[in-house]
Amino acid sequence: MHETESKTRAATPGPAGGGAHEVKAAMAGFVNDIIAMQNELKSRIKEQEHRLTMLDRKTLTAARPALDVRAEADVPHKKAFGAYLRSGDDDGLRHLEIEGKGLSAGVAAEGGYLVDPQTANTITGVLRDASSIRAIANVVTVEATAYDVLVDHTDIGSGWATETASVTETATPQIERISIPLHELSALPKASQRLLDDSAFDVESWLATRIGDKFARAEGGAFINGDGVDKPKGFLTYTAVANDTAAWGQLGYVATGADGDFSSTEPADAVVDLVYSLGARYRANATFVMNSKTAGAVRKMKDADGRFLWADSLSAGEPARLMGYPVLIAEDMPDIASGATAIAFGDFGAGYTVAERPDLRILRDPFSAKPHVLFYATKRIGGDVSDFSAIKLLKFSLT
Numbered sequence: 001m002h003e004t005e006s007k008t009r010a011a012t013p014g015p016a017g018g019g020a021h022e023v024k025a026a027m028a029g030f031v032n033d034i035i036a037m038q039n040e041l042k043s044r045i046k047e048q049e050h051r052l053t054m055l056d057r058k059t060l061t062a063a064r065p066a067l068d069v070r071a072e073a074d075v076p077h078k079k080a081f082g083a084y085l086r087s088g089d090d091d092g093l094r095h096l097e098i099e100g101k102g103l104s105a106g107v108a109a110e111g112g113y114l115v116d117p118q119t120a121n122t123i124t125g126v127l128r129d130a131s132s133i134r135a136i137a138n139v140v141t142v143e144a145t146a147y148d149v150l151v152d153h154t155d156i157g158s159g160w161a162t163e164t165a166s167v168t169e170t171a172t173p174q175i176e177r178i179s180i181p182l183h184e185l186s187a188l189p190k191a192s193q194r195l196l197d198d199s200a201f202d203v204e205s206w207l208a209t210r211i212g213d214k215f216a217r218a219e220g221g222a223f224i225n226g227d228g229v230d231k232p233k234g235f236l237t238y239t240a241v242a243n244d245t246a247a248w249g250q251l252g253y254v255a256t257g258a259d260g261d262f263s264s265t266e267p268a269d270a271v272v273d274l275v276y277s278l279g280a281r282y283r284a285n286a287t288f289v290m291n292s293k294t295a296g297a298v299r300k301m302k303d304a305d306g307r308f309l310w311a312d313s314l315s316a317g318e319p320a321r322l323m324g325y326p327v328l329i330a331e332d333m334p335d336i337a338s339g340a341t342a343i344a345f346g347d348f349g350a351g352y353t354v355a356e357r358p359d360l361r362i363l364r365d366p367f368s369a370k371p372h373v374l375f376y377a378t379k380r381i382g383g384d385v386s387d388f389s390a391i392k393l394l395k396f397s398l399t
Contacts, residue, residue, distance in 0.1 A: 126212025133330065136287050136349060147180045147355035149353055188376055189207065189374075191203070221332040252393070253394065254274045262396075274393075279390075286347050311324075341395050345392050346390045364376075
């Protein structure tokens with residue numbers, strides 16, 4: 001019996017053996033929990049790093065200067081246009097509504113790709129900010145190939161009548177029609193393909209600045225000196241005659257009394273005569289136009305009491321004034337020289353009309369100038385004198 005009990009006790013695990021087994025199992029489970037926790041932590045860290053990377057990219061994209069306050073609302077247009085500029089992918093443009101692709105709602109049904117609203121607005125802003133006749137002229141938007149201006153520059157006849165006398169026929173006013181054809185203004189900037197591929201480079205801003213600057217300089221010169229052949233007709237290309245003999249189709253001028261200079265005795269008199277050579281109905285909205293070199297000479301002038309005729313602007317954005325009238329500095333005006341009409345004065349809102357189409361086209365050419373990509377931008381614009389009585393010139397001559 002004792003031998004049997006002894007064998008039974010040896011075969012049955014005691015408390016010490018059971019405790020070791022449980023501890024071992026518990027340790028294994030703890031280690032597995034630690035490993036699972038580490039794996040989960042690593043997964044969460046990777047996920048967080050991914051989120052931070054995406055956030056950095058979004059932050060960099062948002063930090064790029066927007067071309068318009070509506071950039072966020074027009075993201076599809078911006079993405080489609082950016083893809084077209086960088087790679088020539090026009091699928092996005094094809095799927096956009098035609099109203100979204102144009103410079104304004106009145107888009108002509110023409111081929112090519114139109115600038116997106118952000119870029120178009122920037123270009124328009126550059127053109128308006130440039131020192132050009134555009135800033136003071138009458139600017140109209142047309143959909144046709146030309147713009148006609150109807151001008152009544154004659155007067156109707158009249159006479160006093162008595163109670164019994166017959167009424168005689170009086171003169172009938174005559175109407176002149178001035179047709180302003182629209183010409184094509186173009187620019188051809190380029191950029192390397194590597195630069196376009198760089199996502200941190202703001203293609204739209206670069207393109208708008210380059211085109212806007214080119215168009216502003218080209219049209220500014222044409223509005224003053226253009227010959228009317230494939231470009232606007234400038235007001236200085238018309239025949240200038242003495243103001244007392246000027247007829248329709250001619251611009252009247254006032255002479256300074258000295259060849260190639262102001263008079264040595266009373267230089268300011270010529271400016272005063274120029275102001276009052278313009279009709280009273282035009283003087284209220286009149287502006288002086290001259291280049292910087294001429295302005296430097298004029299601002300030194302004083303009246304008989306020693307007061308300067310020139311007054312600098314007292315507020316930002318306002319032009320300087322000469323005899324109380326604003327001055328537009330247009331560098332395409334001629335310098336003071338013998339026989340030069342270096343200063344113009346008039347109501348250009350009535351005297352000069354700029355007609356333009358609302359659409360601006362951009363064509364992408366990645367082949368002609370490898371490794372650069374050319375961007376061919378075109379705009380239709382015209383300009384001409386619409387009222388010859390509204391503009392007068394100062395001629396640096398004896399008579």
